[in-house]
Amino acid sequence: MSEPAATGLSASAERATTPAGAAAAIVAFEGDLDLATVERFEEALDERGATNLIVDLGGVRFIDSSGIHALVRARAARTASDLGTELVVAPGSAVERVLEMSGLLEELGARADRDSALAALDDRDPPANGRR
Amino acid sequence: MTTSYRKPAPLQIRLDAVPGSVPRARTALAGYAREVGAPADDVELAVAEATSNAILHAFTSREPGNLDLRAEIAGGELQVTVADDGDGMRPHPQGGGLGLGLALIGQMTTSLTIKRPAGGGTEVRMMFPIAEGSSG
Numbered sequence: 001m002s003e004p005a006a007t008g009l010s011a012s013a014e015r016a017t018t019p020a021g022a023a024a025a026i027v028a029f030e031g032d033l034d035l036a037t038v039e040r041f042e043e044a045l046d047e048r049g050a051t052n053l054i055v056d057l058g059g060v061r062f063i064d065s066s067g068i069h070a071l072v073r074a075r076a077a078r079t080a081s082d083l084g085t086e087l088v089v090a091p092g093s094a095v096e097r098v099l100e101m102s103g104l105l106e107e108l109g110a111r112a113d114r115d116s117a118l119a120a121l122d123d124r125d126p127p128a129n130g131r132r
Numbered sequence: 133m134t135t136s137y138r139k140p141a142p143l144q145i146r147l148d149a150v151p152g153s154v155p156r157a158r159t160a161l162a163g164y165a166r167e168v169g170a171p172a173d174d175v176e177l178a179v180a181e182a183t184s185n186a187i188l189h190a191f192t193s194r195e196p197g198n199l200d201l202r203a204e205i206a207g208g209e210l211q212v213t214v215a216d217d218g219d220g221m222r223p224h225p226q227g228g229g230l231g232l233g234l235a236l237i238g239q240m241t242t243s244l245t246i247k248r249p250a251g252g253g254t255e256v257r258m259m260f261p262i263a264e265g266s267s268g
Contacts, residue, residue: 007155034158035151035184062158064180065232094173101239102232 007062009037011044016054016114020122024052024084026114030059033067041067045074050081054117056088063095068102075108084124085109086117140167142204149187149196149216157183157201161212164203169266170210174240181233182214182256190218190254197253209242210260217253221246 009031016024025048033041045053055071057063075085089096089110099105111117143164147153162176179201186199197217204211237244237258245257 007159032155034180035154035187062176062180064177064184065236066180066184068232097173098177098236101236 007032007034007036009033009040009060011040013044013048016118018052018118018122022052022121024054024118024121026054026056028056028059032062033057033060033070034062034064035066038066038070042070042074050078050083052084052121053078054086054088054114054121056114056117057095058088058090058093060093060095063098065102068099068104068108071108072104084121086111086120088112088114088117139205140164142202145201147183147199147201149191149199149218151184151187153199154180154183154187157199157214161201161203165210165260168205168210169263170260171240175210175212175260178237178240178258178260179212179214181237182212182258185221185233185256186214186216186218186254189221190216193219205262206259208262210262212258212260213255214258215249215253215255219252220248221254 009029011027011029013025013027016026018024027044027048029041029044031037045055053074055074071087078085086109089099089112091112096105096110099108099110109120111120143160145157145160147157158176158180161179162172165175166172183199187196191197200215202213240260241258242261243259247255247257249255
């Protein structure tokens with residue numbers, strides 16, 4: 001007997017440069033981010049390695065606390081390495097609503113588009129060791 | 133003042149308590165919510181949180197068991213119950229605590245009850261409003 005179609009999450013990545021010339025990676029997701037897909041989400045971010053990161057959730061239809069915890073972990077890990085992590089969240093989307101309900105919309109660095117997110121990477125406090 | 137809505141048969145689903153069951157649970161319950169005029173997005177998120185909590189925290193010391201979900205109209209509201217046959221809610225070794233999920237559920241429900249039934253496991257009961265005049 002065939003299984004019912006499951007919801008899923010796909011990721012695509014590309015390189016980018018901030019307005020100030022720093023390297024960054026953009027990882028864009030489409031689909032649903034929950035306990036069933038959070039491992040795939042974290043793998044897609046880890047594959048980018050040690051770089052400034054834009055996590056584009058513009059194509060994500062659903063997110064729950066499993067996804068939010070993963071975002072918090074990813075941001076904390078990069079912050080510890082003096083790297084930046086910014087989010088792209090579509091205004092008025094379900095993702096924006098859930099992040100707002102969680103009280104983490106601002107803390108997670110949610111921006112309305114990629115250009116704003118790339119600029120926000122430049123606006124970070126300079127790392128203590130001088131690396132960018 | 134009366135609320136008129138179609139009263140469909142209760143929905144009952146049994147799923148394995150594994151991550152792959154979360155999308156099945158939330159999409160099925162969201163569909164039922166839509167049918168009865170309850171906020172489908174809220175029901176979908178709350179069911180995802182309740183089932184994820186059970187999967188992560190109720191089977192920390194043994195193999196995953198079952199999740200039993202039930203949705204029905206009760207007292208003019210949508211009542212959704214997520215029950216597991218686990219060992220109760222315990223901290224997960226890999227973290228990801230219960231706090232945020234329960235906080236989100238609390239914001240979307242008109243009431244939230246968590247019980248330890250005599251037979252074991254944990255039962256989460258959530259109530260959602262039904263739009264006045266909803267006909268399904």
